Amino acid sequence: MTLQNKKPCRGETLMRADLKMIQKWIQPGSRVLDLGCGTGEFLAYLKQKKNISDCGLEIDEDNIDLCLQAGVNVIEQDLNKGLSNFESGSFDTVLLAQTLQTVERPDILVEEMLRIGGNCIITFPNFAYWRHRLKLLTGGYMPQSSALPYEWYDTPNIHHCTIRDFDTLCRDRDIRILHRTVVDFKNRSSFLMKLHPNLFGMNAIYHFTR
Amino acid sequence: MQVMRWAISYPDRLDHAIVIAAAPKLSAQNIAFNEIARQSITSDPDFHAGRYYDYNTYPKKGLMLARMVGHVTYLSDNAMRDKFGKDAIEGNFGRDLRSGKLNFSYDVDFQVESYLKYKGETFSSQFDANTYLLITKTLDYFDPAIDYDFDLSKAFADSQCKFLVISFSSDWRFPPERSREIVDVLLKARKPVSYLEVEADQGHDAFLLPIPRYIKALKSYLGKVANDIAEQEAMPGGNADES
Numbered sequence: 001m002t003l004q005n006k007k008p009c010r011g012e013t014l015m016r017a018d019l020k021m022i023q024k025w026i027q028p029g030s031r032v033l034d035l036g037c038g039t040g041e042f043l044a045y046l047k048q049k050k051n052i053s054d055c056g057l058e059i060d061e062d063n064i065d066l067c068l069q070a071g072v073n074v075i076e077q078d079l080n081k082g083l084s085n086f087e088s089g090s091f092d093t094v095l096l097a098q099t100l101q102t103v104e105r106p107d108i109l110v111e112e113m114l115r116i117g118g119n120c121i122i123t124f125p126n127f128a129y130w131r132h133r134l135k136l137l138t139g140g141y142m143p144q145s146s147a148l149p150y151e152w153y154d155t156p157n158i159h160h161c162t163i164r165d166f167d168t169l170c171r172d173r174d175i176r177i178l179h180r181t182v183v184d185f186k187n188r189s190s191f192l193m194k195l196h197p198n199l200f201g202m203n204a205i206y207h208f209t210r
Numbered sequence: 211m212q213v214m215r216w217a218i219s220y221p222d223r224l225d226h227a228i229v230i231a232a233a234p235k236l237s238a239q240n241i242a243f244n245e246i247a248r249q250s251i252t253s254d255p256d257f258h259a260g261r262y263y264d265y266n267t268y269p270k271k272g273l274m275l276a277r278m279v280g281h282v283t284y285l286s287d288n289a290m291r292d293k294f295g296k297d298a299i300e301g302n303f304g305r306d307l308r309s310g311k312l313n314f315s316y317d318v319d320f321q322v323e324s325y326l327k328y329k330g331e332t333f334s335s336q337f338d339a340n341t342y343l344l345i346t347k348t349l350d351y352f353d354p355a356i357d358y359d360f361d362l363s364k365a366f367a368d369s370q371c372k373f374l375v376i377s378f379s380s381d382w383r384f385p386p387e388r389s390r391e392i393v394d395v396l397l398k399a400r401k402p403v404s405y406l407e408v409e410a411d412q413g414h415d416a417f418l419l420p421i422p423r424y425i426k427a428l429k430s431y432l433g434k435v436a437n438d439i440a441e442q443e444a445m446p447g448g449n450a451d452e453s
Contacts, residue, residue: 031400055402064427065426073402073403075393085390086397090400
């Protein structure tokens, strides 16, 4: 249980392989809104590589300061208080990385993302990953892993979901999935993960629109 | 608020605008406090319809009152409790006594009273009354949206600079909501903007004080600006004069 009290850090949860995958879907010179932008690392990268117009939302003071240091535009705003201050269609891509499971109403946030930008990208830890299932099944404890490094009583993750759950949400809400990739803890994809994403995928990456 | 005006009126001369504890325009409450201050000054018998220097005098009492009410609006309830609650009495509420006992007179009993009186007196000997009237009126009339169909986002349409907006949690004269309005307008105008709300107990005065998060944020932002300029200068043919 050495992972407890670990501070959430985008650099660890959204690793380079993730970035590579996601950045393919982002057009050069486009407008990108990153919800829960962490240290601003990804936006800084996109700015440099793709000359995007960046905007990140964040609530952690230290992360906000790192964004300022990196010259990333960051707004102190709580996702749970809504995004009504963002106009419809005001961004090309809206990104939510490793944050979906921490918000009060993930479904409303997804709808808001679709309203603000045509292109949406979400990544989240898959709760149905086999190691998580095994821990729950054999140990009877809430699973912990590098993707879920928290004790049940002290975690920002209040809405765990699985790949099947998210697929269902997309179907129910007429959301069109453009790409779906699942990766393991080293952000690798494999034959098994393609065959049984909900069982072998540790992190899910969705690219969707309406 | 001045820097917003510059960003609107001189778009090509600004690379960065840092807007601290401001508002898109003054609220009714802001104007009300300014009007109390102005009434104090103009109703002072020594005001002489603004020609007080002809009479070798100035509206000392009026300026003093104006400053006293102004000063209260710059602080927060908690800031005043901290400042005037040093006596070790539980639940003191910032009611430190000046002479250690209540006198039950209209003279100064509480520390806060003598503090305000002192602040008012010092100010009255240092600030010109007509200037006070004009500056508060200028603030009251400040509304850059007026020339743009009352849509402030249109006013910023030509601005080329990056914006950093900072507010303070206990500032009730220019509260965080007003700063967020500025941020929302800039988002609507699709301008690059950063925003932070600094937790601080000192009210509007906080913007003058070395609050660690505030100072750190300024340092981080300006550090990046300095780096960018240094990089520009290092580049052959680079020109950093535009900043």
